[in-house]
Amino acid sequence: TPYLAYNGRTLKNHRELPSVFGLVSKKGKTPVTSLLFLGFTSVCCVWPSNIGDLIVYVGFLSWIFWGLCFAAVIVLRIKKPHLERPFRVPLFIPVIAIVTSLYLILGSIYTAPSQKLNCC
Numbered sequence: 001t002p003y004l005a006y007n008g009r010t011l012k013n014h015r016e017l018p019s020v021f022g023l024v025s026k027k028g029k030t031p032v033t034s035l036l037f038l039g040f041t042s043v044c045c046v047w048p049s050n051i052g053d054l055i056v057y058v059g060f061l062s063w064i065f066w067g068l069c070f071a072a073v074i075v076l077r078i079k080k081p082h083l084e085r086p087f088r089v090p091l092f093i094p095v096i097a098i099v100t101s102l103y104l105i106l107g108s109i110y111t112a113p114s115q116k117l118n119c120c
Contacts, residue, residue, distance in 0.1 A: 067101030
């Protein structure tokens with residue numbers, strides 16, 4: 001996703017990454033070093049295999065993390081109910097999203113277990 005490069009800048013602001021990852025282009029306001037790092041790591045992932053494997057791995061792992069994000073909505077709703085939020089979604093929406101994520105994760109493991117479990 002295009003927003004992945006901005007994670008380096010955010011992690012730099014929280015002092016979890018070196019400050020070089022927070023460098024931003026003056027012209028385009030894009031995080032140049034984060035984009036270069038992501039490009040380099042992507043090439044390293046594709047080098048030993050092919051682009052199709054990388055697409056499969058990213059799709060599989062992204063559903064794992066989306067499922068965790070949906071679960072975080074429910075956990076925060078229970079643990080910190082009085083926390084001010086810019087908007088609230090009905091609770092059934094993250095539940096449906098979690099079930100969908102689990103279906104996609106478990107279904108892809110069931111159909112090709114060796115391919116999915118080798119990426120982790």
